Amino acid sequence: MLERLQQVIGKVFEVDSATVSARTVIRQLPGWDSLKHLKLIMAVETEFSRELTPEQIESLKTVGDIAAVIV
């Protein structure tokens, strides 16, 4: 599951997915801004067929946090 998540992040932020880990801080990904964050949420939701609550969306700090809400 983490692997699929890494790939999604790699595509959205144009980074090598191998460099993304559970500890990666989302805001520190290259080119992060609020629109990129939104794009990441939409991509994650589509990939994992999940719908995150607004509270969850706001609380996501690391890639591990995303993994935790989609399991």
Place this chain on the structure above:
Amino acid sequence: MADLTAMFRSLREVPSSPADAARIARDILTDKNTLKPVKAHVLRTSTLEPLADFLVVEAAMQSLRAELSFGGYEPLAMQARNAAGEWAKADVVILAPELSDLDSAAAADPLCDAAWPKRASDALVALAQSVRKAAKGRLIVLLPAMLESARDGYGDLAQDGRTGERFAELRTTAWNQLTENVADCLVFDSEQLVREEGLRALLDHRMWQGFRVPYSTTGMRALGMHLGRLIGVATLPRRKCLVLDCDNTLWGGVIGEVGKEHIELAPEGKGAGYYALQRDALALARRGVLLALLSKNQEAVVLDALAGHPHVLLRPELIAAHSISFDVTKAQGMRAIAKQLNIGLDSLVFVDDSATECELIRQLVPEVCVYQTPAAPHHLPGFLLTLREFDVARTLKEDHARAAEYQRRKERQRAAPVSGENLDDYLRSLEIKVKIVTARDATLERVVQMEGKTNQFNTTTRRLSRADLDRIIQSGGEVFAVNVADRFGDYGVTVACAVEMDKRDRRASVTSFLMSCRIIGLGAELALLSHVGAWAKQRGATTLSGYVKPSDKNQPARDLYQRAGFAESKAQDGSLGSRWDYDLERSVPETPKWIHA
């Protein structure tokens, strides 16, 4: 890099995953060589950025590299007034209002009063007009959809109630007003998204409340795809002719073997897929696409089926050209069809069920755009309507009658003299009549359409927009259009030109001259130059100038001014090409004696 273009073109569908769309969009935007760049700017008050990647992929499927920019979130009227903004220079400007931008009372309560649709429509048209004034490129205007269930009851689910009526009124009123009063304007009715995706899939209140994104991911993808497709309509020349294979494309089975009685073709049951394909081809013909048949078959057998099979929809009079023979390859037949219709190979789209034939055409006639039909007949309905090459904004009177005109052209060619006979007598026998008018309203729309589509008889290939032509007329120039008819029928508006006046130089310059290839050889173009000469002389011009800028395809137009008695000058204009002059103080160009003006 060429492979990259092929890859984008061969993408059958825009990916539904935002991550995949983002990755492909990035590849597209970094490819600076093969795709044609087009700048598009979105004037909005909601967060529409999530549609960008989908739009970019869709545009690339039409060989476009769409560079998108978005306006701020301030009121649209304020954004529109900022004419000094970079946005005004974009090739396409997209005006995407929410209902609340047009009428806040209606957004709060769609049953507030009966007059809001008119108010909202007026507000939208006023916005579009002020954007039009500032923008250089074409305009795409979005009509708001009804994004909720009817508010006035639940008992009658077949109706959207008065809520639905109000929204329908808004859309109809706005559509009519926009297409009539705003030049170079394409309209997208967002209600289309509701029809295609369904309200439940389209809405995501989380996204609206949290980020002001108006639709779900599904909805943003659908909107992005439609806008990408419309950008193609706004900026690309269209192809003109659909060339169809017969066996297993127009009907199921091999007609030469099973006979016309046993081919699969019926509104229901086994032949329904093929029937649906014919139905879609008919719709394309109605919007002005020419239909041609290319088949390895016995000509008589196929023509007999077209005329006599009870469920054939593509009757012989709808077929503008055909090559049906066992003796020629499809590549040869394709060239013969282009020749019969007097259009370029790059105006053709070929549809065949056979992968081998498709590949043959791709290799031997690479100018032709090729599609293989889906293998399963139940995938045939709607297939032809997905071909972007035939997307058009609006269909004009001329489009509806096009196939019939080509039929008449065939008759005219049969009446043409064999070598040695007197050409003048032949032309006189055609009883050619021209009616020259100054182009306004619908006629001006037709000239805009010709500007976009005419490749061969086009002296300068400037692709003038409605806004460009309006500017020429407003600054003292004129746009002329010619309706041509002969004894075989009426060809509609098929010759046009734009004339710009330079009072100080006392010079009238024909900066664009267009003629439909259907009527090349009749001399109507000379009649128009004669008319323009007299018009310019009356307004004090002493010289009538014409420009010729060679393109890959405009060979037929290059000797126009020479034939009309103009003298080549040494003058060159970067964008208009070489100049030809006619001394109006001496005379005006002549109308051929076989033409009745």
